[in-house]
Structures are given as C-alpha cells and as structure tokens.
Amino acid sequence: MTTPNGLACPFRRLTLVGATIIALISTAPARAAEDVDAKLQRIEALLVDQSARLAAQERKLSEQAALIQQQQNELRALRDGREDNLAELRAGRAAAPQQQPGALGPPAGPPPRTTAQLPSGPVGEAPAPTTTEQKAREVAAIPERLGVLTPKGRFVVDPAIEYVRTGANRLTFRGVEVVPGINLGLIEAGDADRDAVIGSVSARYGLTDRIEVEARVPYVYRHDRVTTVAAADQAVVRTLELDANDIGDIEVSGRYQINSGKGGWPIFVAGLRVKSDTGVGPYDVEFDRFAVAKELSTGSGFWASELGVTMLYPSDPAVIYGGVSYLHSFGKDVNKQIGDNILVGNVDPGDGLSASIGFGLALNPKFSVSFGYSHHYIFPTDTEINGTTQSSNSLSIGALQMGLSYRLNQRFTLINSFEFGVTSDAPDMRLTLRVPYTF
DSSP: OOOOHHHHHHHHHHHHHHHHHHHHHHHHHHHHHHHHHHHHHHHHHHHHHHHHHHHHHHHHHHHHHHHHHHHHHHHHHHHHHOOOHHHHHHHTOSOOOOOOTTOSSOOSSOOOOOSOOOOSSOTTOOOOOOOHHHHHHTOTTSOTTOSOOOOTTOEEEEEEEEEEEEEEEEEEEEEEEEETTEEEEEEEEEEEEEEEEEEEEEEEEEEETTEEEEEEEEEEEEEEEEEEEEESSSEEEEEEEEEEEEEOOOEEEEEEEOOOOGGGOOEEEEEEEEEOOOSOOTTSSOBOTTSOBSSOOSSOSSOEEEEEEEEEEEETTEEEEEEEEEEEEOOEEEEEEETTTEEEEEEEOOOEEEEEEEEEEEOSSSEEEEEEEEEEEEOOOEEEETTEEEEOOOEEEEEEEEEEEEEOSSSBEEEEEEEEEOSTTSOSEEEEEEOOEEO
C-alpha cells in the first residue's frame, strides 16, 4: 500500500521516538545498578578515611596526655628541689642575679634602642611556689638559733654587740606598824642599776644541708650602781659602783634539721648547745669581810648544756616559729671561804625550761620583721653554806621580742632585735645588733 507523502515524515518520527524510549527502558536497570555500586564504594572510602582520622586523633590525644603527665612531674620536682634565688637574696646568702633585657622592673640605665624586646620567660605564667624550707629562709629576723640551717659548704661570720639594762627598786620595812601610816623600826630602800655590753663573734658552717656547727666567743663589760638608803632617826645613804670586763662563757653548738617540710609539714630542727665556764664566775671574785662582792662576774661559773627543738611553719606571707628547750647546769664543789665565817661547799645551779613562739614576715626581698614572746623558768639553786643546804627562789623570765632585718648587699645583712621584759625577774630591755657575713 502506498502511503501518501504527507504522512511519511510523522510516521518516521514516531518510530524513532518509540525506539529511543524502548532503548532507554531496557538500559535503566543496568545504570541504576552501576550508581548504587558507586555510592557504596564512595561510602566505604569515607568510612575508611574517617577511621584513619579517628585513629590519628587518638594517637595525638595519647601523646598529649603523656606530655601533660611529664610536665606535671617536672613541676613537682621543681617545687620539691630547686634552689630559689629570691629566698637566698632575702636571707643574704646569694648574689643578686643580673637583670636581663625585657625583665620586669626598672632598668639600671637607658634601654638600648631595638626593634623589639621579648621577655626571657613565658608570659602569663606564675612563678613556681617556694618550698617550705626556702620560704623559711626568707625571714632573717627570726631570733637567733631558731632559723633554718646554713647551706652546705657555706661559712658565716656573725659579729654582734648586745646591750642589757636591768633596774630594780625595793623598799624594806623592818619594824612594827602602830597605826596605819606610823611605823616604828628601820626602813631600807634599795636602787640597783645594772648595765652590760657584750661583744661577741660567732662562726657557723654548714656541714651538710641539714647539719651545721657553730662556736661563739663573747667579751663582757659590766657596770653596776647600787644605792641603799636606811632610815631610822636619820637617813644613811650608801652608794656602791662596780665595773668589770673580761671574756665570757664560750659556747659550742650543733643543729640538725629533722625533716624537709614537704607535704605541708613544718620544719623541725633539733639543737644541742654546750656552754663552758671560761668567764669569771660569781665565786671567783673578791669578797670583803662581810661576804659582799667587791668585783663583778662575767660568766656563770658552771658548765651547762641545752637541748631543744624548734619549729618553722610557712603560712604565706609569714613564717610561724616556736620552740622548747631544756637547760641543765652542772654543779660543782666550790669549797671557798667567803667573808669571816661563811664556807660555801657544793653548789648546784637550777636547771631551766624555755619556750618561745612568734612569726616572721618578709615585706620585700630585702626587709623582714618578726614578733614573738619567750619565757624562761629557772628552777631554784641549791647552795651548801656551812654544811647546810639552802635553796634560792625560782625565776620566771618573760620577754616580748621584735626583730628587724635588712640585706645591705650580696653578703652583708643587718639584723636588729629587741627584747622587753614583762616579768619582775626579766631584764628591762635587751638590744642586739648583728651583721652576719656570708662566704
């Protein structure tokens, strides 16, 4: 059958379209399968990549944890054992470090002209805290024999001068009182002023970081003025003045630091002091026929030893200190005739018990102060007189303490301490000036 020419083109187009649709429908499942496989492969690749990244991050975290642990160990070691230059400067035992460019504080001169100055250390990091022992060393005004020991290999010469003032006024009535205000008998008034100046040189050496030894040689000058007034029918005034100067009692001592003060514990220091009888004793002077001394002594006249323990506890910014000690005096047979009819036999000086407490405060790298209280109890002295043993009264000596310390330079430190008596048996005041020099 012959198709008209007008219908030939549309028919052909329809045929081509249909063939194309049939081809597309037949190839669609194959292409869909290919797309799913490609997607699965991409997902698997992503999972493998994510797993690798997670493993790398875990390794980095492990390395960071190990590094943090190492830094913590280093910081702990620095806190426990490093030398603190600031503490040495405050104690006057080390040279001052030279200031580096860019360090905090005013420069010594005009700064050099540079494009930039970087700090010598990390910015924004707080300095490592000092150890207990280093903090205790910062306060040099703590009373003598209560501070932390001299470092190993250090030699310190400590010259000192001490002034002691003691005054006593007593009124004695020997008689009867008829009515209030009317006395029949003898009235005696006594006024005693005693001044003593003691110059001494001490030397101490650090055998180890926990053991030091010390020796002290004093020279004593004394002046006593005693005035007595006896009033009966008329007043009789007697004044006696005595002077003496000679070597005092030489002392040797040693101290041992028991612990290091780690873990929040205070530092405990044990000390042993031995005092000789090199000075002029009270029974070595000359007496008159009435058993009144015509000279003054410069020493105790007896050997003695003292054992004690002191404590230092830093409580920033102060250091709390305290201590207890026991003094034992060794008696001896004097066997000396005093006056016309007094024979002194065995003399056993009373032992002593002492305690002290206070605190020191470092105000800056050069200046520090301390305040405290000390109390000494002296047991009675037993003296054999003409074959009979007599006991004296016990003594209670209490004093308020204050100390000032200023570091003059790298080796010299000026230490000034005061004591003010608060009991009747204590000296009125004691002033001490020390200038330790460190080699």
